[in-house]
Amino acid sequence: MATIVEKFFDDKAALTEELSQSLEQALRNGIEADGRAVLMVSGGSSPEPAYKHLSTLDLNWANVDVAMVDERWVEVSHEKSNEAFIKRTLLQNHGAAANFISMKNAAATAEQGVDECEVQFQALKRPFDVTILGMGPDGHTASLFPHAQGLENGLDSNQLVCAINAIESDVTGSITERMSLTLNAISQSKVVKLLISGDEKLAVYKQALAGGNVNDMPLRAVLNQPEINIEVYWAP
Numbered sequence: 001m002a003t004i005v006e007k008f009f010d011d012k013a014a015l016t017e018e019l020s021q022s023l024e025q026a027l028r029n030g031i032e033a034d035g036r037a038v039l040m041v042s043g044g045s046s047p048e049p050a051y052k053h054l055s056t057l058d059l060n061w062a063n064v065d066v067a068m069v070d071e072r073w074v075e076v077s078h079e080k081s082n083e084a085f086i087k088r089t090l091l092q093n094h095g096a097a098a099n100f101i102s103m104k105n106a107a108a109t110a111e112q113g114v115d116e117c118e119v120q121f122q123a124l125k126r127p128f129d130v131t132i133l134g135m136g137p138d139g140h141t142a143s144l145f146p147h148a149q150g151l152e153n154g155l156d157s158n159q160l161v162c163a164i165n166a167i168e169s170d171v172t173g174s175i176t177e178r179m180s181l182t183l184n185a186i187s188q189s190k191v192v193k194l195l196i197s198g199d200e201k202l203a204v205y206k207q208a209l210a211g212g213n214v215n216d217m218p219l220r221a222v223l224n225q226p227e228i229n230i231e232v233y234w235a236p
């Protein structure tokens with residue numbers, strides 16, 4: 001089992017305030033201790049206000065590496081691009097000076113692009129300072145989707161990134177081809193912040209925590225990892 005600390009808030013504003021402060025502290029600590037800080041970022045609505053706030057902080061952003069947790073295999077101009085979302089939110093203001101590591105590259109498929117992506121991620125400082133994860137109502141996290149093609153590799157691999165082709169659902173939408181951090185990469189973070197909002201997702205988290213088949217709910221594999229420090233952030 002991971003070490004899990006649950007941080008439950010009365011509302012999203014309180015969650016955002018604590019998350020913003022702790023991310024700032026983690027980046028400052030990383031820069032002070034190692035000269036560079038590494039922040040792994042997910043898309044989703046939960047971290048958006050904290051990203052916008054962080055971008056306004058006067059940090060030594062040139063010494064911060066911001067890298068994607070997962071990405072749809074689409075161009076950055078696509079409305080569903082997580083990279084575009086990070087560029088619109090975190091990489092603004094002072095945050096624009098951060099060094100950004102994309103997952104998407106020119107390869108035709110995620111499968112074909114995975115080796116190039118791996119090289120980029122291997123160059124990052126480890127352990128990463130912070131990894132921000134979201135969670136879907138299907139129990140996916142990063143792009144580790146239930147029963148996806150590539151999931152087994154994503155959970156077992158010694159690599160940092162993996163190509164995933166999810167089973168299309170209401171959660172995935174039509175774009176099922178993705179790149180994701182592996183479980184191995186997620187494990188190599190000083191802290192993992194798992195962001196959850198609403199009662200429905202709280203119930204999904206509790207179901208994952210109760211145990212069961214990791215292929216049905218890949219979040220379980222993260223929660224089961226003994227070496228991960230997870231902080232679960234929840235607000236209604």
Ligand SMILES: O=C(O)[C@H](O)[C@@H](O)[C@H](O)[C@H](O)COP(=O)(O)O
Nearest residue numbers: 042043044045046047134135136
């Ligand atoms: O790439 C994606 O499909 C999204 O980024 C997704 O994985 C998101 O992180 C979760 O669905 C949580 O979303 P919320 O933060 O909106 O709850």
